[in-house]
Amino acid sequence: MTDSLLIRAVKRHRGRLAAGVALLCLHQATEALVPVAIGVVIDRAVATGDVRALLISLAGLAVLFAVLACAWRFGSRLGYGAAEREAHLLRVEIAEKALDPRGQRSGLRDGELLSVAAGDTEQAVEAVRAVGLTMAAVTALLVSAIALVVVDVPLGVGVLVVVPLALLGLQRLAPLLTRRSDAQQAALAETTATAVDLVTGLRVLRGIGAQHHAAQRYATASRHTLTQTLRTANTKGVHLGLTTAVNGLLLAAITGVAGWLALRGEITIGELVAVVGLAQFIAEPVQTLGWCVQLFATARASAARVTRVLDAPPAIRPGDGSVPPPAPERLVLSHISYAGLTDFGLHLKAGEVLGLLAHDARDAESLLALLAGNVAREDYRGTIAIDGAAVETLDIAEARRVVLVEHHHVTLFEGSLRSNLGGGPEPELLAAVHTAAAEDVLTSGLDHDLVERGANLSGGQRQRVALARAIAADPPVLVLHDPTTAVDAVTEALIADRLAAGRGRDDRGTLVITSSPALLRAADRVAVVDGGTVVAEGTHDELVAAQPRYRETVLR
Structure with missing residues (x-):
């Protein structure tokens, strides 16, 4: 049911998402072509001293950067717009569920419902953005790998093999991230519910002199939330560190191979610059994919809590008859x-x-x-x-x-x-x-x-x-x-x-x-x-x- 909520969110905004994904993919493709274009300029214009070729190359680079900038701006705008619209729709659905006169059996207190409506909806819709970012990152890796294949087939094939294997290894942390995120959101909701209860009954607590006990209760709940948040942050930190390490190793390997090929005269200086530039650029989509793993894990945890509210059965199941005329x-x-x-x-x-x-x-x-x-x-x-x-x-x-x-x-x-x-x-x-x-x-x-x-x-x-x-x-x-x-x-x-x-x-x-x-x-x-x-x-x-x-x- 959790995944069905995320799938529904994507389908509900498929038009906006399709346009946004297309633009983001175009942005990543053009950004991957920047080092390739610079390498071509070096080989065709700088190395040859051809002024006409240099001017044409500079104009081409200007067009490339214009497309790159516009595609990012409008693609991101569409992605954020779809996510914010979905968050609004989820909040409305939760409000309708909470205000349903039949009640609901989610087992959540008012403060927890507030936390789900305010926090979990924002986390759950990150999956909508993550779809576009994932597709764009994959596009960037494919374009980069193809460019590397053109320069050197073993080099390009190696990237196509190594990167997916590294990402699959990083994906093994996703279930742990989901569990930690779920525990964090649950603890946060419990703390919010406790705060709402205490604020609502503050006059009574003061009247019976129990405000200090209530403050200790809130402090205990807050410490538990802090513990869960730090555990989640540590797991995310480990995941981010491993992603960065993979990026560094990949960059070093590609640059080392390209330098060795250049020394042997198998590739030109322009091709060397392009390969080094692509090696540096590949770190960005790999990092993005690692971040998307975290987004999906957090989104699934929050989507589970949202689904718990939306799928909660009504507390009562009344009939559909009308009240008869007034009786004695x-x-x-x-x-x-x-x-x-x-x-x-x-x-x-x-x-x-x-x-x-x-x-x-x-x-x-x-x-x-x-x-x-x-x-x-x-x-x-x-x-x-x-x-x-x-x-x-x-x-x-x-x-x-x-x-x-x-x-x-x-x-x-x-x-x-x-x-x-x-x-x-x-x-x-x-x-x-x-x-x-x-x-x-x-x-x-x-x-x-x-x-x-x-x-x-x-x-x-x-x-x-x-x-x-x-x-x-x-x-x-x-x-x-x-x-x-x-x-x-x-x-x-x-x-x-x-x-x-x-x-x-x-x-x-x-x-x-x-x-x-x-x-x-x-x-x-x-x-x-x-x-x-x-x-x-x-x-x-x-x-x-x-x-x-x-x-x-x-x-x-």
Whole structure:
């Protein structure tokens, strides 16, 4: 599968690559002919003193160098263009895979996906460039060998035999280079993922005083990456050193043979100059081929990681059905067993605001994962129905259009407040801001600029903007998880009243998973989850009077 990705990359840009390879091959052929042309000039013009032949030769050299320069410029441009376009396409494919609502089972964390998208794509597309460079280097060697054959047949044949054997010997290091490069990229991805995790949870780490332990963890990961990088660099250094040694030996051998032939009078001075020039030039394509071995090895290692993401199966396999018309019970969970949930049952009626208190936070997380459609059907038992239709029979986009899960973790983006709220009609956005009691954010209206992650807002403001965004989406079923933990009691009571008034109508259903007494009091009904199942239902006041543990939890 790794090689198929590289082959696909080459095929996808075959037109641009074909033109680029042709120009690069022309460049290498003309560059190989430079010492040959100089040798001809010496024999035909300099040695004979023919001024006319010298002027014609100089003009020919000028044309040769013009073709050489233009071919390199435009051939390289086409090669780099094809590589950059392929890197862009791979990044888009990875982004689509990462953002697929069905999820993916690559087993990579967010930071690792970021590393694959940013680093491995750049490494993998080097194979596209390496194709052109390899063909150009082979062309240079063939032209040089033919020129040497014209001068002396054994000399040319020797080059044609020795160079391929040397390259085959150097190729033996390619598997080791691939393994070392793969280990390096994996270590780098792990370090990036650790950094992303630490930056994301920095506030929590500081709150519990664990930042020093986290820094040590990152330092350990970074040292491992450094070790892997140095191992890869050492292997590449050995390969480069061997390539340089082969070049030196080849240059010495060709020059020595040519000098011996010149002393014997079997070749002219011009031919000697041409052979020495070709011997020096041959070092360049041999070095290029050695470098291409490294490029292909690194590209294969990175392509394997890219393929792991692109070929990862979806985490869930939903159906393709549409959500039926609104039912009296918008959401029904029956006999659910998943993670800590056991024989769990819950129903949300149209027009109802349902509060849910989970004594174990893990039960709440499991319920949210189920409702968000992040759990494969084979991973849980029981049924989940939206408007009477089993969720596994529905198209996932359709299901998520009806059921919107707003997690406790707030994610805001750089841009205007309007864009972060979804960019709908202004009256609806302002109404959502009012329901979330977030008017204090409107310092510059809906065009108020937010920086990345909403860092120019307080924690409470970020939470209320996220709540306003969920309300502005106006989904038929809205699931909120602890939406007011960062606001004061007065604001929390205001949000509870406005949320109940705004959502408790028509065919809308709202599930609020929280321990907030203000939100639970505003709910039409409250369900209590303990031990993975619903153990009690009723209004907030009824549960406070009848359930000591409930009372202790919400009124602490």
